[in-house]
Amino acid sequence: MKWPLSVRLFLSYAGVVVVGAGVAYLTIRLLAPHLFDQQLSMMNGVGVGGMSMVGATTGGVHSAFDAALTTALLVGTSASILVAGLVAAMVTRRLLHPLDAVRAATRGIAEGSYGVRVPLPSEPELAALATDVNTLAMALADTESRRVRLLGEVAHEMRTPLTVLDGYVEGLIDGVFPPEPETFASLGEELRRLHRLASDLSSLSRAEEQLMDLHPVDGDLADLTRRTALRLAPQFQDMEVKLEVKADERVPVCVDPDRITQILTNLLGNALLATPAGGTVSISAATVAGCGQVLVTDTGLGLAEADLDRIFERFYRVPGSSRRSAGSGIGLTIARAIARRHAGDVTVASAGPGHGATFSLVLPLRPNDFRDRPARP
Incomplete structure (x- = not known):
């Protein structure tokens, strides 16, 4: 049967005290008479075994000292054990009280009470x-x-x-x-x-849930950018929005080309919907600070500072948007999740409403930077 932690902590403290008290008792009990004899012999100038009154007196004093020492040791050891037991109980209680609070909090969390908080004890x-x-x-x-x-x-x-x-x-x-x-x-x-x-x-x-299937291969991020822009160019022409492409430099990456194309399509599609007729959307691919970067910049509606983070939330749409996407509102959420599965990220910057926005896709260049997480079926 396994004893509770409180009992084991108490017994561990008490065991240390008992061992210490026992060692102290044995040490004093064995050494004190011998040392007393030596000191008494030096004072009288006669050995302990001498046939004199001094020897007899020494024997009586020795017996009295031995009895007094034994009594003192028993009383002192008992008192030390009692005090040590009280201290061990106090320390054990002090240690277990925060653990009891943690147990109560975890039970509350398991029951759905996520507002519970554990008070911070003094022990680090x-x-x-x-x-x-x-x-x-x-x-x-x-x-x-x-x-x-x-x-x-x-x-x-x-x-x-x-x-x-x-x-x-x-x-x-x-x-x-x-x-x-x-x-x-x-x-x-x-x-x-x-x-x-x-x-x-x-x-x-x-x-x-990191279950998305990824099939990374060595590729060129600039080439993916050019092909995506070429495929969507007719839509920009229909909407009378100018599309500028700057992707001449080779940007070697190890990615799933279909998933990255999905991100680029989403970023360009959002830029097109946010830009009125006569506006401009530019997309560029280059190597920046040891990473591959694609920038999609538009001259459209722009974003308020409060919307810069929330725009990646599921189903979030910018308040007051005059043009509504036909999508479900989670394209950017999926795009960021795909980028992060490639050890990259998608971010956005904007000077404010009416000043357009710039979306940035950043991916690692080196193949060994790709975090290959095998997908579960």
């Missing part, structure tokens, strides 16, 4: 443990908040196309909408929107 080691538990509670609270918010956002995103579909179906049943190709085309558009939302949510889930 226990304070570090309490700090870690508090950090865990805050992280779980943030995760739960994001989960609840995600459910609400998904429900909101699905509500609009479902409402439109429901209206069209009821209209067809009641004869309000004629069964013509235009009506079915509108139905198909809403169905595609739902399908796109489901596909984006699946990609986001796999990206955040």
Whole structure:
């Protein structure tokens, strides 16, 4: 049977005291009579074994000293053990009280009470443990908040196309909408929107859980940039937005070309939607500070400082945006997740509303910098 920690701590303290007291007792008990005899012999000038009154007197004093010493040792040792026991109990209680608080907090966290906090004790080691538990509670609270918010956002995103579909179906049943190709085309558009939302949510889930399949190969980031810009050029022409490409320098990287193309497509698509007719979007690829960097700059709506971080949140859209993307609102979230899976990142900078924005994709150049995490099936 394994004893509780409190009992083991108490016994460990008490054991140290008992051993110390025993050693002290034996040491004094064995050495004191011998030393006393030596001192007494030097004072009288006669050996301990002499046949004199001094010897007899010495024997009586020796016996008295031995009895007094034994009694004193027993009383002192008992008192020391008692005091040591009390001190051990106090120290044990002081050590276990923060651990009891940690246990109570972890039970509360397991039950869903993420607001519990462990008071920081004075001991550095226990304070570090309490700090870690508090950090865990805050992280779980943030995760739960994001989960609840995600459910609400998904429900909101699905509500609009479902409402439109429901209206069209009821209209067809009641004869309000004629069964013509235009009506079915509108139905198909809403169905595609739902399908796109489901596909984006699946990609986001796999990206955040690090389950996204990656197939890294040696490639040229500048070449990927040029090909993506060339493929999207007709859309810029239709929207009367000028597209400038600066990707002449070779930028060797080890990446999944399909995933990086997905990021570049998203960044260029967002820049196109944010830029009015007559504006300009430029994309460039170069080697900067030992990394490959792609910059996508537009002369469009721009971003407020409060939106610079939130724009990468799921389903977040810039307030007051006059042009609404047909996407699900999680493209940038997926783009950043893909970049970070490649040991890179996607960031944004803007001088403010009305001054455009610059999105930056940064990736490591050297193949050994690629964090190859095998994907789970």
